[in-house]
Amino acid sequence: MTMEARILARIRKIPRGKVSTYGAIARAAGYPGAARQVVRALHRASDLPWHRVLGAGGEIKLRGEHAFEQRFRLEAEGVTFRGRRVNMGLYEFKFLKRKALRRKKKR
């Protein structure tokens, strides 16, 4: 299974009304520190609950109209905000951690 597939699988696990973060998804997929790869996966795939993915602290990282769109979708699912961020204490979805996967050895 590819790194991207594992990451996407995690994203699809986030239930309606709940959210997660780039970093948490990367860790849950077995790739701590690979938050940017989560972004990459989100860009390449479609039919994903993309709006449930936020930056650390529950902050929306999109710009402009897209940011509004994300907030709109989340509020439609019942997720509330406190200022610019969502109340992670109430809405963060907890994944069962997973041991880091071995990355390919360099040469």
Add this chain to the structure above:
DNA sequence: AGGGTGACGATCA
């Protein structure tokens, strides 16, 4: 090999 790119993240002024 070298340099650049992101919907990142932690830290510090």
Add this chain to the structure above:
DNA sequence: ATGATCGCCACCC
């Protein structure tokens, strides 16, 4: 709270 800095990681020239 906000911006800069630096570390991070797979990819793509």
